[in-house]
Amino acid sequence: MALYVQKFGGTSVGSVERIKAVAEKVKGFRDQGHQIVVVVSAMSGETNRLIEMASQINEEPTPREMDMLVSTGEQVTISLLAMALHQLGVKATSYTGAQIGIRTDSAHTRARIQQIETDELRADLDEGKVVVVAGFQGVDSEGNITTLGRGGSDTTGVALAAALKADECQIYTDVDGVYTTDPRVCAKARRLESITVEEMLEMASLGSKVLQIRAVEFAGKYNVPLRVLSSFEDGPGTLITADEEISNMEEPLISGIAFNNNEAKLTVLSTPDVPGVASRILGPISDANIEVDMIVQNVAPTGGYTDFTFTVAKNDFRQTQRILQEQVIPSLGGGEVRGDDKIAKVSLVGVGMRSHAGVASRMFRVLADEGINIRMVSTSEIKISVVIDEKFLELAVRSLHTAFGLDKADVSEEH
Ligand code: ADP
Ligand code: ASP
Ligand code: MG
Numbered sequence: 001m002a003l004y005v006q007k008f009g010g011t012s013v014g015s016v017e018r019i020k021a022v023a024e025k026v027k028g029f030r031d032q033g034h035q036i037v038v039v040v041s042a043m044s045g046e047t048n049r050l051i052e053m054a055s056q057i058n059e060e061p062t063p064r065e066m067d068m069l070v071s072t073g074e075q076v077t078i079s080l081l082a083m084a085l086h087q088l089g090v091k092a093t094s095y096t097g098a099q100i101g102i103r104t105d106s107a108h109t110r111a112r113i114q115q116i117e118t119d120e121l122r123a124d125l126d127e128g129k130v131v132v133v134a135g136f137q138g139v140d141s142e143g144n145i146t147t148l149g150r151g152g153s154d155t156t157g158v159a160l161a162a163a164l165k166a167d168e169c170q171i172y173t174d175v176d177g178v179y180t181t182d183p184r185v186c187a188k189a190r191r192l193e194s195i196t197v198e199e200m201l202e203m204a205s206l207g208s209k210v211l212q213i214r215a216v217e218f219a220g221k222y223n224v225p226l227r228v229l230s231s232f233e234d235g236p237g238t239l240i241t242a243d244e245e246i247s248n249m250e251e252p253l254i255s256g257i258a259f260n261n262n263e264a265k266l267t268v269l270s271t272p273d274v275p276g277v278a279s280r281i282l283g284p285i286s287d288a289n290i291e292v293d294m295i296v297q298n299v300a301p302t303g304g305y306t307d308f309t310f311t312v313a314k315n316d317f318r319q320t321q322r323i324l325q326e327q328v329i330p331s332l333g334g335g336e337v338r339g340d341d342k343i344a345k346v347s348l349v350g351v352g353m354r355s356h357a358g359v360a361s362r363m364f365r366v367l368a369d370e371g372i373n374i375r376m377v378s379t380s381e382i383k384i385s386v387v388i389d390e391k392f393l394e395l396a397v398r399s400l401h402t403a404f405g406l407d408k409a410d411v412s413e414e415h
Contacts, residue, residue: 001035002167003035003036005036005168005169005170006037006172007154007157007169009041009044009154011174011231012172012173012231012232013044013080014043014044016080019081022172025231026090026130027090038081041077041136042074042077043076043077047070047150050073051070054069064108066108067146071145073136074134078095078132078133078134090130091127091130092130092131093132095131097137097156098138098139100116100117100131101116103115103140103141104138104139104140106141106146108146109147111149113138113148113155113156113159116160121160135156136156149214151209151211152214153212154212154214155212158215158226161226162219167225169224169226169227170227171211175228176229176235177229177238178191178208178238178240180192180256181406182208182210182259182397185397186397186401188402188408190406191238195241196240197242199255201213202380202382206260206345206383207345220242225239226239252406253404254349254352254406255350256348257406259344259346259347261343262315263293263343264312264313264316264340264341265310265311265340265375266317266321266338268324268336269335269337270307270335270336271335272305272306272332272333273305273306277332278308281328284327285320285324288319290312290313290320291313292310293312294345294385294387295308296309309376311343314341317341321337325337342391343387344387344390344393345387345388346385346386346400347386349382351382353384354381360377363400367396367399369399370396372392374386
């Protein structure tokens with residue numbers, strides 16, 4: 001008998017029929033004698049629908065009311081799933097995040113879980129009940145409902161698995177595992193048997209939305225065995241493991257390709273090349289709570305002027321442009337602002353890079369052969385990211401996928 005936390009995403013609970021199918025699946029595990037905690041998301045499209053309604057009323061609603069609003073999506077699915085389980089003769093109780101004691105800080109819309117109470121959960125499980133928990137939400141010390149950021153139900157699942165020391169946290173979704181890249185963009189993408197926590201963290205932070213990054217962080221920190229599987233068909237899925245030996249038996253150079261077209265690029269041209277300029281540019285941006293991702297500063301010819309380029313989320317593009325125009329340029333005493341929100345970031349990820357030189361030059365050659373211009377580059381030990389024009393995104397992903405031997409048909413690189 002094992003204890004599993006099973007999270008079902010939006011598409012998996014996207015209709016009454018699908019909720020019934022989830023109940024059947026959960027019943028199958030109960031019938032084998034396992035203890036089950038189920039975490040569900042809102043029905044697919046529901047969170048977006050709620051956000052859209054809010055935007056029709058107020059361009060900047062207070063974060064507290066946003067959380068009050070968007071947390072309702074999950075309350076619908078927990079109750080329907082509990083009802084579907086009852087219908088199959090399975091004992092089950094649904095709980096909101098607050099009811100089950102998922103305590104978070106007060107950072108509305110991006111709260112962090114601080115503590116989870118497990119007494120009630122354990123009591124229910126010991127009585128043979130399936131516990132159905134609303135993903136994505138918690139409660140702060142004042143009793144306000146909070147949410148954990150988009151895709152946050154993954155984090156609820158992993159955090160519950162950590163708190164309960166579950167045997168495995170299973171993330172059921174609309175693909176049958178973690179792929180070498182998004183299978184919706186590259187038909188030749190291949191499911192990975194396993195991937196290291198470290199690589200999955202990079203993939204998630206660089207744009208692969210199959211798992212929320214905080215869920216992967218939790219899994220790494222608390223050693224939670226984590227698996228991504230299909231809701232719709234049986235299969236082994238992908239294991240996310242701390243063990244590089246398991247994950248990289250064939251030591252592939254690259255494990256996956258992540259991409260993100262949710263960023264915009266800003267350049268301050270002709271800034272004086274003197275100490276303090278970078279901080280004068282980025283200070284007001286960070287004061288406005290805008291997160292900066294990639295940063296590039298050109299080397300200036302002696303005694304001259306330089307260009308300073310950085311990226312922010314597309315949502316923050318207009319505001320960043322305004323801050324640069326109104327605050328930064330006057331404080332620098334000159335310069336010119338250029339912006340581009342039609343960019344994409346494509347990243348190669350793999351622990352194999354540590355022991356192999358030449359990944360970057362190979363990447364640049366592949367992109368050059370396709371006539372794709374590289375606008376920015378950033379590297380770390382296990383990843384290389386380039387910023388390119390958005391219109392080349394799919395071409396870049398597919399040609400890199402082939403060039404680095406990740407295509408499905410290439411059995412020699414299978415691992
Ligand atoms: P859920 O609603 O179940 O949480 P998401 O839509 O958040 O599902 O995440 C699953 C989606 O992630 C897939 O449909 C796929 O398009 C996308 N995805 C992006 N990168 C990858 C990848 N490397 N492997 C698998 N899926 C990926
Ligand atoms: N419903 C939330 C969202 O759409 C949380 C989740 O699905 O994980 O972001
Ligand atoms: Mg998701």
